[in-house]
Amino acid sequence: MLRLSFVIAILSLVSVCIEASVHQYDGEKFVSKGNAFVVHGGSEGIYSSAPELNESYPGGSFIRFEKVIFRRPMEFSNFSSGSIHAVVFEVDDRKTIGGSAYGGQRAVCCTADLAKLGVCKEGEIIHRPSVDNPGWPQVFGTSFGMDMTETILHPKSIQITKTGMYNVYFIHCDQRLKEAAVDGMTVWKNPTGYLPGRMAPLMKFYGFMSLAFVVLGIFWFSQYARFWKEVLPLQNSITVVITLGMFEMALWYYDYAEFNGSGVRPTSTTVWAVTFGAVKRTVSRLIILIVSMGYGVVRPTLGGLTSKVLLLGGTFFVASEVLELIENVGAVSDHSGKARLFLVLPVAIMDAFFIIWIFTSLSSTLNKLQARKLTAKLDIYRKFTNALAVSVILSVGWICYEIHFKSHDAYNEQWRNAWIIPAFWQVLSFSLLCVICALWAPSQNSMRYAYTSDEAEEFEKDETVALIKSSPLASKDVWSPELGLAERGNGNVEEEKTA
Structure with missing residues (x-):
């Protein structure tokens, strides 16, 4: 309730100070x-x-x-x-x-x-x-x-x-x-309308992105309708992300078009576009995280991690929503305020936490898949890991460029190129979504990547063995009843492997 009240307060604040080219x-x-x-x-x-x-x-x-x-x-x-x-x-x-x-x-x-x-x-x-x-x-x-x-x-x-x-x-x-x-x-x-020069190219960009999402949606929904009996929970989540993306791009284009025609930014449209974008980014990160943990593929639930995942997602949504509202609602000029940098820090910190958690989970899942020789799932997870690694490298490189760009442009003399910075993040996000759609597109073989109870039991055994092996009681020089049971348990596991 506190977070909801804070967001409502921000909305009420910016709604009374909407100014733009007028x-x-x-x-x-x-x-x-x-x-x-x-x-x-x-x-x-x-x-x-x-x-x-x-x-x-x-x-x-x-x-x-x-x-x-x-x-x-x-x-x-x-x-x-x-x-x-x-x-x-x-x-x-x-x-x-x-x-x-x-x-x-x-x-x-x-x-x-x-x-x-x-x-x-x-x-x-x-x-x-x-x-x-x-x-x-x-x-x-x-x-x-x-x-x-x-x-x-x-x-x-x-x-x-x-x-x-x-x-x-x-x-x-x-x-x-x-x-x-x-x-x-x-x-x-401006000659083409009331959009500030820095923002004018973004109207065409969001028109292009709307078309790109439509093309991706046609591909995905056709596959979804064709193999709907084979659809996994993960694929349902991807469908939600594509739908949110289509609405977000369409709303941004409509927002810029109306802004360009009237000179005053349409508050409600901007708020909706910002909210759809914040929801899409949050859901996308959560999907990547739970996929990295093996949910729906090698484990049926997240267990005790569910509350932590939801807490991280909820906090990220609030921080992202407030940042985007301040950035886009009530913006009056091409001269960006330094005070907004303060709002970037929480989002950046949580993004870094997402990245660390995602790659840690991926490493664990890949090791387990390799140990169990589940080649089909291992192959798709390796491709998924490579795509994420490339996107992270590009993100870090672009952040360095963005810092250089802004630190060397104190008077906004490079305003004609400023639209490229937000456009890059949209293109990168869309590209990663396309890779995920290609890897997990609905098909007649979708069930090959679905969770099965037998695999879950094997994963649980692996986790139990790992915990026992890391116990401080496991010493060659000291024997105890617990150690004897652990050795017997390890022997049983080896016998099962041999069988």
Whole structure:
């Protein structure tokens, strides 16, 4: 119940702050940054729509300011203020904002020393024209008159003629406007729609993945219907995973398509897509774990391990669901927050625990199958182990690449390639699912891999013998009744082997 309450709390939190390419500001307070007061209005990758730049994205790209209002309390309205500016710049031009006096600390607002040099007016924002991008950065603003509690930033639409990562900041330098706040919205549009540039390729990707799951589903369900009398419990579980995957990919595609058309992310669709994905990942890991333990193939139950497996699965689902909700619901820009890294740790730790437990169980199962010379099951388990090993190696390599990618892209300048990172994990997961489907596809020989009571008895004998052999009483120099019984038991086992 505690976990359920926590998830509901997260859902209720993000449901009231859904923002996307339509960035809404509801009383955002200015924060002191150096010698300036700042509100971050958003950061997104935008593709150019200028035909002279030979861009392959027809349509219009723009950032539009709509009904942006600055407010201050009545008790702080007895003076005429300095300007409150809207600053729009491309990430390559970030050094054109701010300056320093005599090599000192960089400042956004013009200081007395810089004003003496005649390079700016004291109390105003320092900015210089971009050498590579004429007309940028764009700076415009408004100010409070005497006794005014609000002032409106005139509507403005800025055409984007250069592909890049664009930033919007609201900045003022007046110490007396500490209590000022921002209301209104900005609309960001790419040539193909309202999806942020980093996310735009993912709509086509999820369309492709939806088709891939349909093809896999057709193969699997046709085999399932053809040999339904030979179906194993494991194959029923694989059917569930394929069904969840089909729903997940379809929901993600619909989510991105609606987001692209309206500029506002559909909350309910996103939550459902995230939930189906979290359930699919949890069920997939649990299936791999219990298969590695030999469930349904060499043992009928998990015994005392059932509660531990379910506990690990439930905890992983909660952690994964919360992480994905924070990552996808209420995301407002292409600039990812560092605070989200904290939520990655529990998921990463449990993934590592899954991997250790899976390979430990696989090693034990393979040894037992080899000892009993169950060649058909041994062969399929070896292929399964190889596929898992390859996927783990690829995962580790990709994690290293992802760390390198993010650590060397502090300003999201590589935003056009960022979609590849989440896409890789979907492709890897789908590929492993295809391998499992190929290994355990329903067929007329499915029962060759099913659990039989005779094999279970043999496995239990092996486990008993292993426990007896590891007993500290088993010494060549000390005899006891328990040791005599153990030796007799071992003799019986050897006689059975000979027979």
